[in-house]
Amino acid sequence: MTVPREKPQGDAEVGFHTSGHTGKPTLWLRTHDQLRTEAQMIGDVIIGTVDRVVTFAPAEHLFGRLFGDVLPRLRGIPVQDLHTDPTQAPDLIKTARTLLVCLPSTWAVLQRMIPRLRELPGTVALHGTGPVTPAAARVVSQLRGSGFRAVELFGSTESGGIAYREMSTDPAQARPWRLLPDVRLVTDGPASELQTLHVRSPRLARPANAPTPPPSLRLPDLIRPVDARHFDHVGRSTGLVKVNGRRCDIDAVAADASRVLGTEVACLAMRDPLRGEHYELYYDDLAGTLTDETVWHRLPGALAGRPVPRTLHAVPGIPRTATGKLKLDQLHAATAQRSAVRA
Known part of the structure; x- marks a missing residue:
């Protein structure tokens, strides 16, 4: 004191x-x-x-x-x-x-x-x-x-x-x-x-x-x-979330992670019972060339000190509308299907 x-x-x-x-x-x-x-x-x-x-x-x-x-x-x-x-x-x-x-x-x-x-x-x-x-x-x-x-x-x-x-x-x-x-x-x-x-x-x-x-x-x-x-x-009005008080633009994270990983990435904001807000990262692994371990290893180069995602999800393509907005129902369905196959 x-x-x-x-x-x-x-x-x-x-x-x-x-x-x-x-x-x-x-x-x-x-x-x-x-x-x-x-x-x-x-x-x-x-x-x-x-x-x-x-x-x-x-x-x-x-x-x-x-x-x-x-x-x-x-x-x-x-x-x-x-x-x-x-x-x-x-x-x-x-x-x-x-x-x-x-x-x-x-x-x-x-x-x-x-x-x-x-x-x-x-x-x-x-x-x-x-x-x-x-x-x-x-x-x-x-x-x-x-x-x-x-x-x-x-x-x-x-x-x-x-x-x-x-x-x-x-x-x-x-x-x-x-x-x-x-x-x-x-x-x-x-x-x-x-x-x-x-x-x-x-x-x-x-x-x-x-x-x-x-x-x-x-x-x-x-x-x-x-x-x-x-x-x-x-x-x-933007992709900003606060992860335990640290502000993070998840749209910028998705853009930087796409560049580093060489595949399309999307990030979704989530409520978090401990930190208030958080986000999860979805990456396109239609080609089957990435693993969660590989993504975790490469992510620091994209995050540049920003908070890491709470969870990773590999999906066979990032579904979007004609105007580029995420199709959340299809994204969640693809995630559930992959989880079921793994189980």
Whole structure:
């Protein structure tokens, strides 16, 4: 456990890498004032008073930097940093109000600690890196009525925090997202119609190849505005998934893997009970020249540090429509048929 001290500011900006819309690493720069403003605002609006922080998120990512480093420094409170071993159970102090900075996989750890969490005078679990997992829903449900609160934070490396809501155990009953005080929606049509998420904020990051931050930012998310300060999130407009907080463009993975493997590849996003989201990779092995072992061996050259797929599937061709869209029913049928033959 450490008590953070103010670090020398050094450079005027701090860099954070993201996969961006193309899947290639992109550097986005934020000022120290932006980091402090965001940590302080979310601390005041969402988190409230806490005595200590337990973080499972690495500080090289914006989420982990804000709440595992900047906020504790502003408040002079101790931090237990578990990002190098995110399956480790945190130290819980019965008298301490605690902020838990969570990855999707964190909830499997917290599920084993429900009796101890119930004893704390107040706990805030901040979830900012993907969909609510079944383990998260179980924790929230079993701790209902105690001093435990779970809050989802919506945002990105480029935008910083955008919106928040109390975590719901039933996705069908989830509340709309509420914008943070300094964020504004840019609506591109009638307020209730489906549109891409387009925001203005003084905390937008600066692309490393640009002299200033953009005046507004359009994200690869589809929303339906409820009113000027609330929206429902419908889904992503691209092939981006977050695997335990790491953003991955699976369309880019498919293109790079096709080149490396010398055959057509498709990737499908999947819900994952531990990591929130994941993806599976399908490769055309109609010629019978590839094996899963060969594909696993060659994949690192295509992934370039991106998360590996959860599962591989060899199929006799990647079925597509005339416009190039995947025929999911035929893809799943081909997978099932191959599995049956192997069995």
